Amino acid sequence: MIIRSLDELRQFANQVAAESGPRLLLLLDGAMGAGKTQFTKFFLEAVGSSDTVSPSFAIHNSYATARGDVHHFDLFRLESADDLESTGFWDLFDGEAWVVIEWAEKLDEFGLRDALPRHWPQAHFTFKVLGDGVREISTEA
Numbered sequence: 587m588i589i590r591s592l593d594e595l596r597q598f599a600n601q602v603a604a605e606s607g608p609r610l611l612l613l614l615d616g617a618m619g620a621g622k623t624q625f626t627k628f629f630l631e632a633v634g635s636s637d638t639v640s641p642s643f644a645i646h647n648s649y650a651t652a653r654g655d656v657h658h659f660d661l662f663r664l665e666s667a668d669d670l671e672s673t674g675f676w677d678l679f680d681g682e683a684w685v686v687i688e689w690a691e692k693l694d695e696f697g698l699r700d701a702l703p704r705h706w707p708q709a710h711f712t713f714k715v716l717g718d719g720v721r722e723i724s725t726e727a
Contacts, residue, residue: 587722587723587724587725588716588720588721588722589621589720589721589722589723590719590720591719592624595621595624595625595628595721596628596631598625598628598723599625599626599628599629599631599632600628600632602629602632602709603629603632603633603653604632606684606707606709607654607682608633608653608654608655608656608682608683608684609682609683609684609706609707610684610685610706610707610708610709611685611687611702611703611706611707611708611709612629612684612685612686612687612708612709612711613687613690613693613708613709613710613711614626614686614687614688614689614690614711614712614713615689615690615691615710615711615712615713616712616713616714616715617713617714617715618662619715620713620714620715620721621713621715621721621723622688622689622713623660623688625711625713625723626658626686626688629656629684629686630649630651630656630658633651633652633653633654633656633684634651634652634653635649635651635656637649645659645660645661645663645664645669645670645673646658646659646673646674646675654682654683654684655681655682655683655684656683656684656685656686657678657683657684657685657686658686658688659673659675659685659686659687659688660688660689661687661688661689661690661692661693662688662689662692664689664692664696666696667696667697667698670696670698679703679706685706690710709725709726710725710726711723711724711725711726712724712725712726
């Protein structure tokens with residue numbers, strides 16, 4: 587999918603939010619500046635949160651919305667699997683929520699991708715900058 591503007595990225599995030607319930611794992615990969623955080627902000631707006639902040643330094647932010655809880659992870663600064671464990675990450679899969687993970691490729695780096703719960707639906711989006719504000723998003727469900 588080619589995204590040519592912020593409006594198109596917002597439409598895509600709105601579509602993902604409309605088609606999913608609060609039991610979805612969103613895995614976002616891509617280089618810095620590719621649109622992962624902006625997509626997440628638009629997604630959070632679509633499910634009812636107007637106050638979002640990237641968890642770059644905290645690793646994890648939680649939001650209670652009218653449609654359900656959203657847990658937003660930014661794994662960019664993650665140095666080990668233990669760092670993720672200390673956030674209570676694995677406990678989140680006992681309930682219902684959207685779990686959005688930026689820099690999901692870190693899960694592969696630490697050998698954690700196969701440990702993700704198989705009973706949760708997953709969507710994997712890879713963001714790529716094509717130039718002049720144009721992005722490509724490839725999806726893997």
